[in-house]
Amino acid sequence: MRVAIIGAGPIGLEAAAFFLLRNYDVRVYERGTRIADNVASWGHVRLFSPFSLNRSDWGLQVIAESDGDYKPPAEHALLAGREYLESYLKPLSDCDLLDGCIELNTRVVSITKQGLGKAHAIGQASRGKSPFVILLESTDPDTRRSTERTELADVVIDCSGTYGNHRWLGVGGAPGPGERRLLSSKDYLLPDILGRDIEQFLGKQTLVVGSGYSAATSIVSLQHLANANAATRVTWVTRASHDGPIPLIEGDTLTERDAIARSANELAVKELATSVNSCVTWLPGVELEAISQRDDGSYEVMVVKGGERETIVVDQILANVGYRPDREMYRELQVHECYASEGPIKLAAALLGETSSDCLAQSAHGADSLKNPEAGFFIIGAKSYGRNSKFLLKLGLQQIQDVGELISRDFQQPGL
Ligand SMILES: Cc1cc2nc3c(=O)[nH]c(=O)nc-3n(C[C@H](O)[C@H](O)[C@H](O)COP(=O)(O)OP(=O)(O)OC[C@H]3O[C@@H](n4cnc5c(N)ncnc54)[C@H](O)[C@@H]3O)c2cc1C
DSSP, rough: EOOOOOOHHHHHHHHHHHHHHOOOEEEEEOOOOSTTTTHHHTTTTBBOGGGGGGHHHHHHHHHHOOOOTTOOTTTTTBBBBBIIIIIHHHHHHHHHHGGOOOETEEEEEEETTBBTTTSSTTHHHHHHOOOOOEEEEEEOTTTOOOOEEEEEEEEEEEEEOSSTTTOOOSGGGGHHHHHHHHHHHGGGGGTTTTTHHHHHHOOOOEEOOOSSSSHHHHHHHHHHHHHTTTOOHHHESSSSSSSSOOOOOTSOOOOHHHHHHHHHHHHOOOOSSSSSSSOOOESSSSSSEEEEEEEOOOOEEEEETTTTEEHHHHSSEEOOOBBBBGGGGGTOOOBBBBBTTOOOOHHHHHHHOOOSGGGGGGGOHHHGGGOOOTTTEEEOOOGTTTTTTTOOOHHHHHHHHHHHHIIIIOOOOOOO
16 A cells, blocks of 8 residues: 655654554655755744644654654653754654655645546546556755656645645735735745844834734744834734734633733733833734835835725735645545635534634544545645644644544555
């Protein structure tokens, strides 16, 4: 059984170890120059879930079998992304079991079925028996030259995440006029405001857009800069107009997450303020209409609030508006998606039934929630949640075991 895994992020690596332990023929394709490229990109951000929830028992086991001296982080440790990468994901990818199965610099471009188009053999067993054909684009890191080839697989597990495939700032989530031309993909990531990217923000005027934990993290970091240099100013715009920009989770058990959200809200809302020196001006209930650039390089951002237009002038824009799945690679497969979240429909429907806003309160939704019309194709990890940002690693670890159950239940027949 050939198992192709897309993405060597935390869930792709854990899945590789899980299926190699069960003697499957596993290949992992990673577009980045390093494993866990997305985690590395936000490596300066501290995870809010403890290490015990971010690692699997089988992962620890295979590392220990490969390296008798390995010391895992403490179970309760709240690691920064890069610490999680160095102390766990890297040893996992380096262990003997995974030796030679990860192809870096290799992007999955498309996945199809051999001899069958999208509309062929709907619901028929013959579709399940035809192998997947994966178009791969490998780039030589030195010369930047690309080559293409195809590989076959019996099962494909898409663990390619969503980070980096950003949503847009404009009205209704579409790109606003000027946005595509003036902003680059890095404006939608999480910059290292207090480290590598400090010069970009120190003493500058920044527009932060978004009302999630990424925006909260940016706001708190920018205030640290403002404490050192009072010229650092922030305008924070959010579509919603709650009591504070970040909706709080009552009794949040993830204390790090709760602390960031509260600090950001205190900086935005004068009545909550514990400090008089906030660098933040919060504009709630605002939609961003258009972006243009002045001759001096600063941006003019046109926003609208209750029908009134206002122009904000800033040095830069930090778009913390979330991510969405890249569906292009499986466009020719029979994947049934949710029209709102763009996640696979069965899981998306189960998620709609969740009432708690606390993502730690979630549990995985069972193996059948991962099935879709294309037998043998599974979307797991952060991508399985589509635009929903509540995914947690502990859920992805359960999903891997669920896919294992589905494969041994539904696909382990001769000829598949
Ligand atoms: C800032 C931040 C903090 C977070 N904190 C937590 C936390 O505390 N606890 C928690 O449980 N979760 C947290 N999450 C959510 C989630 O667990 C992480 O996003 C996690 O990295 C998801 O793992 P993944 O393997 O599904 O996807 P990713 O880590 O995104 O990995 C996907 C991999 O696929 C590769 N890839 C993408 N497209 C292709 C392609 N076409 N071909 C080949 N390779 C491809 C990427 O380069 C990447 O290496 C956080 C997320 C973010 C962004």
